[in-house]
Amino acid sequence: MKKSSPARRIVEGWSAVASFSIAEDGRIVAGEKGGYRVCCWDAAGALAWSVPLQKHGRSSRYSFEVIVVVAGDVVLALPSHGKRLLVLDLATGKVAREHAIGDDTRNLALAPDGVTLAMRTSTETTVFEYPSLRVVAPFTEYCNMNAMAVSPNGKWLAVCGYEVHVYDLPARKHIATFEPPESPTALVFPPSSAQLVTGDDKQMLRVYDAEHGFVRLAEAGKNRAPGITALAVSPDGRFIAAGNELGTVVLHDAGTLAPVRDFKGHDPSVPDTGSRELSQVAFTPRGELVVSAPPKKQPAGLSIHTIA
Numbered sequence: 001m002k003k004s005s006p007a008r009r010i011v012e013g014w015s016a017v018a019s020f021s022i023a024e025d026g027r028i029v030a031g032e033k034g035g036y037r038v039c040c041w042d043a044a045g046a047l048a049w050s051v052p053l054q055k056h057g058r059s060s061r062y063s064f065e066v067i068v069v070v071a072g073d074v075v076l077a078l079p080s081h082g083k084r085l086l087v088l089d090l091a092t093g094k095v096a097r098e099h100a101i102g103d104d105t106r107n108l109a110l111a112p113d114g115v116t117l118a119m120r121t122s123t124e125t126t127v128f129e130y131p132s133l134r135v136v137a138p139f140t141e142y143c144n145m146n147a148m149a150v151s152p153n154g155k156w157l158a159v160c161g162y163e164v165h166v167y168d169l170p171a172r173k174h175i176a177t178f179e180p181p182e183s184p185t186a187l188v189f190p191p192s193s194a195q196l197v198t199g200d201d202k203q204m205l206r207v208y209d210a211e212h213g214f215v216r217l218a219e220a221g222k223n224r225a226p227g228i229t230a231l232a233v234s235p236d237g238r239f240i241a242a243g244n245e246l247g248t249v250v251l252h253d254a255g256t257l258a259p260v261r262d263f264k265g266h267d268p269s270v271p272d273t274g275s276r277e278l279s280q281v282a283f284t285p286r287g288e289l290v291v292s293a294p295p296k297k298q299p300a301g302l303s304i305h306t307i308a
Contacts, residue, residue, distance in 0.1 A: 008295055008302065008304070009302045010299045011037075011300055011301045012299050013300075014032050014035065014300035014301070015033055015034025016032070016034055016268075016269070016270045016271070016279075017030050017031070017032065017033060017292040018030075018031045018033035018292075019031045019065075019066070019292070020290065020292055021068050021070040022282060022284055022290065023070045025043060027040055027043055027048070027070075028040070028041045028290065028302065029075050029090070030292075031065065031066030031068040032065065032066055033277065034065070034273065035052075036052055036053045036079050037051065037053070038051055038068060038093065039093075040075075045304075049092060053066060054079055054082060065080045066078065066080070067107055067108055069110050070090065071130070073089070073090050073091070074089060075093075076088075076108060076130075078108050078119075080106075081104065081105070083101050083103065083104065084100055085098070085101055085133070087131070099133045101119070103121035103122045103124075104121060105119065105120075106119075106122070107120040107146040107147075109150045110130065113154050114130070115131075116136075116154065117129070117133075118148060118150065118159075120146050120159065123142050124138065124139060124142070125139040125143060125148070125159050127172065136172060137167075137173075139165070139167060139174060141163075141165040141174060141177065143159050143160065144162065145161045145183070147185060147187050149196070151189040152189060152191050153193040154170070155168065155170065156189065158189070158196055160184045160185075160187060160198070161183070162179060163177050163179045164177065164184060164187070164196075164214075166196070178208070178214055180206055181204075182201060182202050183201065184206075185228055185229055186199040186228050186229060186231040187231065188240070189210070189233070191233065191237045193210060194211050195207050197231060199229075199231050200227060201227030202222070202223050202224060202225070203221045203224060203227060203228055203242075204221035204222075204228075205252065206218070207219070207257070220258070226244040226245045227244060228242045228244055229244060229277060229279065230280050230281045231243075231281065232282045232283055234283045234287060234307070235283055239252065239253065239307070240253075241289055242281075245276050245278060246268065246278075247264070247265070247267055247268040247276075247293055248266070249278075249281055250262045251263070251289075251307070266278065266291055267293055267295065268293045278293050283307075287307050288304055288306055288307065289307055290303070291304075291305070
């Protein structure tokens with residue numbers, strides 16, 4: 001299995017990266033873990049802007065974070081415990097609009113149609129119409145985890161706790177609930193939208209058939225710690241990237257689930273908290289692998305790898 005050293009893009013003075021989102025032109029927007037800042041790099045890797053969204057509250061520093069999603073020429077930013085959704089101008093970072101959300105905000109995902117916005121709030125999931133933020137579907141199935149995924153064709157929304165709940169987004173209805181052998185911690189749909197891939201705290205990958213009732217098709221892994229905390233599928237559907245809590249990202253063949261390459265040396269720790277969290281991995285349209293952690297002993301930021 002091939003090994004690789006990470007490249008990086010740095011945000012000086014941050015605690016850690018909670019989330020990031022990649023714009024069509026290659027710009028990357030990131031939200032902070034351990035604080036409430038958002039920043040944007042241009043396609044060449046230069047810092048375009050960095051803005052604080054709010055002051056720290058009384059909650060522990062570990063719970064401070066911002067989830068971000070690029071939506072056209074704006075950034076949707078969800079500060080934890082803020083009960084609000086902020087819309088930032090992608091070019092400048094300035095707050096353009098603010099929407100009150102009447103519950104504890106956890107995560108969000110925008111469907112490919114650009115108007116269907118799913119949000120994890122408290123232990124439930126709500127679907128909004130964007131940009132009006134009109135509620136179109138409140139889903140009450142219990143979720144004690146924040147992971148969620150929307151299929152590339154916009155058909156499926158999956159969220160998880162001990163169980164995985166799947167919703168038909170166009171129909172606005174719950175269609176399936178299943179419980180994997182271990183509680184899933186990460187979810188992703190491949191470009192075909194024909195399967196759902198889950199990762200859990202025993203390093204196990206499991207693939208479910210999205211077109212035939214989400215029955216399990218395959219599984220692979222080590223069945224031991226460290227757990228998988230983030231998943232992504234390459235744009236061509238060939239690879240699944242699985243990041244774990246120790247900071248290693250393993251690239252798997254999407255067909256066989258066999259490991260083919262690993263990327264070590266990331267630092268997933270959140271300073272002053274004792275927490276370790278590699279929160280996200282993603283592929284750029286060109287196939288580069290982006291990891292939400294810097295190399296060890298470096299300031300907080302992202303690592304970006306070329307997949308040869």
